[in-house]
Amino acid sequence: MNDLTQMVANQMMKGPNYGRLPANKKQQAAFLRRHEDKIRWVLDKLPTHKRASAAVPAVICKALIVYGVEKTEALCAALTKLKFQGPDDPAHLLWLYLLKNSARDEKTVEVYRKTICAVRAYMEGRKIDRISPIKTDIFEWDEDYTLPDDLLNNNDEVDLKILEQRVIEKRQAVEHNRELERIKQEVEEAIRDSPREERGLLLPAT
Secondary structure, three states, rough: OOOOHHHHHHHHHOOOOOOOOOOHHHHHHHHHHHHHHHHHHHHHHHHHHOOOOHHHHHHHHHHHHHHHHHHHHHHHHHHHOOOOOOOHHHHHHHHHHHHHHOOOOOHHHHHHHHHHHHHHHOOOOOOOOOOOOOOOOOOOOOOHHHHHHHHHHHHHHHHHHHHHHHHHHHHHHHHHHHHHHHHHHHHHOOOOOOOHHHHHHHHOOO
């Protein structure tokens, strides 16, 4: 766990509100345990410069729970690959806004509220001509920063899909390493089995 992960978790809890986070250390730790995989998944999907403010991944993490993996992945891909559907695409407007404004330029709460506007419009398939600050969050937490009952199934589905993706990525990494090891062994065997006078041609130049 790094500082950014904790910052995103805290911002998810705090939402679009000014002031200090009222959660205690125990509540913060429990919240992070429940949502760390989702936070890390979003951070991995977002371009680095869009993660400067914890507000952006915090809003996207909450949208992930509500709208699911596919829509959230599409949003992150649009922000990363700059594949927008015209100037009134909410992802495009969010990209422009974040390009011009960093966490140093505006308060985190303002970044959060404007990110809500763009993210919600994108997830609902709406076009917008500007980003305006919205005080109504993607959803509100229940007591003790737990999920509302109507989002529990959504959250379970998201956690399962993220786990499945991680397993596939791990398997692909293992297979890639095995392929590299196989190629290395073939090269070593070729060098070992070649006549002595040809070995110099097979060895890399120094």
